[in-house]
Amino acid sequence: MDIVELDPTAFTDYLARHEEKGLLRFLTCGSVDDGKSTLIGRLLYDTKLLFEDQLASLERDSVKHGTVGEDIDFALLVDGLEAEREQGITIDVAYRFxxxxxxxxxxxxxxxxxxYTRNMATGASNADVAILxxxxxxxxxxxxxxHSFIASxxxxxxxxxxxxxxDLVGYSEEIFDRIVADYREFAVDLGFQTLQPIPLSARFGDNVTGRGENLSWYDGPTLLEHLETLDVSQERTSLPFRFPVQWVNRPNLDFRGYSGTIAGGRVSVGDEVAVAMSGRTSTVKAISTFDGERASAIAGEAVTLVxxxxxxxxxxxxxxxxxxxxxVTDQFAAHLIWMHDDALIPGRPYLFKIGAKSVAGSVTEIKHAIDxxxxxxxxxxxxxxxxVAVVNVSLREPVAxxxxxENPQTGGFIVIDRxxxxxxxxxxxxxxLRRATNIHWQAVDLTKRLRGEAMGQxxxxxxxxxxxxxxxxxxxxxxxxxxxALGKHTYLLDGDNVRHGxxxxxxxxxxxxxxxIRRVAETARLFVDAGLIVLASFISPFRSERQMARELFDPGEFVEIFVDTPLRVAESRDPKGLYKRAREGSIKNFTGIDSPYEAPESPELQLAGGMNAAETLADQVVAYLKAHHYID
Incomplete structure (x- = not known):
């Protein structure tokens, strides 16, 4: 066998040219069985990016799982999940380079x-182009x-x-023109900057990377030609400079840098910059990268600013x-795509991650859902x-x-279950929302600590x-x-009583x-600010809502008391006949029957409600308050 010697210089030049190529992110989307996976497989095949063992495996899989007779089923290059291969559909988002x-x-x-619309939205979140x-x-x-609406x-x-x-409609120009006209009419208000229609056959390769003879009436670009020449490079670099800080880099006492990826615009040494939240300004002293110092950097590049x-x-x-x-604001209006089996409930606390910052908050209002x-x-x-809906969001602290x-990198967020x-x-x-920047907490001289001390609690x-x-x-x-009786100042908020007003x-x-629960927690906070000991008696069946209530208070101000009475005991008491009516179906969403109760995992105090008298349980609560210095 002949040994071929590689030219080191040529190899280095090849790697350099490859590194300097631009990167385009695109996704394939559309209705089920429209040929998305087949198209990607054809692109990989036609661009000669498959090894011999991959081709051999593809041929074997086509016999076992294929849907195109004796031909190679290119969709199997992408549909990697066994469930996808058995059903002939795509379930997850598959990425290929x-x-x-x-x-x-x-x-x-x-x-x-x-x-699986949520999966499509995930794939679209980082794409420059959508192939529909x-x-x-x-x-x-x-x-x-x-999919067009979500892409927009x-x-x-x-x-x-x-x-x-x-190919299945005889390469008909008339059918192609009709579909394109229908789509343009539908998409007129979606705000697409470019819309390129291309007739193709992913199975046989027509107009994917080469033209073929079947579509001689079409004089536009092939799919690959269009993807190779489409210009999207200027969009992010033309924006104002944005740099979310992902890490404060302090390897030693002599160096302090801020690491992250530029989310918009460009920056150069000597530029004046500001911290968005505080407004403090400075100038860029240096731009460091893995490959050394730089004079400037642009959107998409990972750097460390000094x-x-x-x-x-x-x-x-x-x-x-x-x-x-x-x-900078702590409240904003947004479009939201919900991606979980459990429904979004306004007022329920979540984490909102914007850039590298995670802030507690909630959706305060669903303005409207969108069909x-x-x-x-x-x-x-x-x-x-x-x-998909338009919502108002309120956060515990402001974000930039x-x-x-204007900039998807600094205007997008994800919602995380806490x-x-x-x-x-x-x-x-x-x-x-304008009110978020116009409303501020009014400072007062008397604090809850002073009020509490005056009351001896x-x-x-x-x-x-x-x-x-x-x-x-x-x-x-x-x-x-x-x-x-001990001379303490209290107020009792009861679940039934607050529903009268x-x-x-x-x-x-x-x-x-x-x-x-949100309203009650906010009311309780005002009473605590007045220096009182508030007793709030509510089923409050969901942990997330109790956590939301807890976070309104300073550490030590929220004492969760779980009255742990078994369902059979509670139901046997049934002083208002509610369990009986719930069992009969006349009361819906009744806790313990057709709506769950999520017991506290680590309450400050757990009372054995089914085993002790109420007087004994009350004494335990008072003893806890004395032991933890809420009262003397």
Missing amino acids: FATDKRKFIVADTPGHEQ LVDARKGILTQTRR LLGIRHVVVAVNKI LSDEVDISRGDVIAAAGARPE VNTFQHLAAKSLELNA FDPYS LSNLTVGAGMIDFG RPAVLWFTGLSGAGKSTVANLVEKKLF LNRDLGFTEVDRVEN
Whole structure:
């Protein structure tokens, strides 16, 4: 065998040319079975990016799982999950990398089924271009519209309408023109910057990388030609400079830098920059990278900035151009895509991650849901899986942002469940709410500490939780009487009593129960600020709502008391006949029957409600307050 010697210089030059190629991220989307995976497989095959063992494996898999007879089934290159191969569909988002002489590509193959819309949104979140496949036999379908809307919502401005399976309609120009006309009419308000229609056959390769003879009437670019020449490079670099800080780099006492990826614009040594939150300004002293010092850097590059001055900057802060700072607010309006089986409930606490900063907050209002098929605005009190809506969001502390339409990197966010740590939603900020920047906490001279000291007590809320009939109100009432006898200042908030006034407009749906607890917690906070010991007796069945209430208070001010009475005991008491009616079906969403009760995992005090008298339990609460210095 002949040994071929490689020219080191030529090899180095090849790597350098490859490194300097531009990168384009695109996704394939559309309705199920429109040929998305087949198209990607054909691109990989035609660009000679498959090894011999991959081809041999593909040929074997085509015999076992293929859907195109004796031909190679290119979809199997991408549909890696066994469930996908058995059903012939894409479930997860599959990412593939390939390159040509002109460009590097990362492609996301996204699922077409409606129940996997959240996966499609995930793939679209980082894409520059959407290739929307349309089956030439079927034309524009509901999922075509849905994916187009989500692509537009997520800021994709370049779309390819790939009319696939054109071979199955005799390569008809008339059918192609009709589909394109239908799509243009539908997409006129979606804001796409470019819309390139291309007739193709992913199975046979027509107009994918080469033209062939079957589409001689088409004089536009092939799919690969279009992807190689489409210019998207200027969009992010032309924006104002934005730099979310991911890490404060302090390897030693002589170096302090701020590491992250530039989210917009460009920066050079000597530029004046500002910290978005504080407004403090400085100049860029140095720009460090893995390959050494740089004079400048642009959007998409990971760098470490060194500033001329000692400025208070932490992870999550945004460094911006001094003359073009982002907005700062703790409330904003946004479009939200819900991605979890458990519905979004307004008022329920979540984590909102914007850039590198995570902040506690909640959706305060669902302005309207959007029917992604007709764009109609719909009233909604909650959001189910794959729902899209316009919402108002309130955060516990301000964040820096740009509207998503101006910069997706600094205007996008994800919603994280605080208990499971799962990503449950993705959002696009539309604008800050004016009241968020106009309303400030009014400073007062008398504090809750001073008020509490004057009363001889430490202000706190005693949060009694447990099943209906557990004895919460009875115990809380006894505790208040004992504290009153000791000369303490208290107020009792009871679940039934507040529904006669403060919460009389609320029902017992999950949405209303969350709002019930939110209002009560805010009211309790005001009483604690007045120096009182507040006794709040509420079923409050959900851990997330009790956690929301806890976080309104300073450490030590929220005492969770779990009145742990078994369901059989609580039901046997049934003083109001509620369990009986719930068992009969006349009361819906009743805790313990057809709505769950999530018991506290680590309450400050757990009372054995089914084993001890209420007087004994009340004494235990008073003893706890004395032992922990709430009272003397």
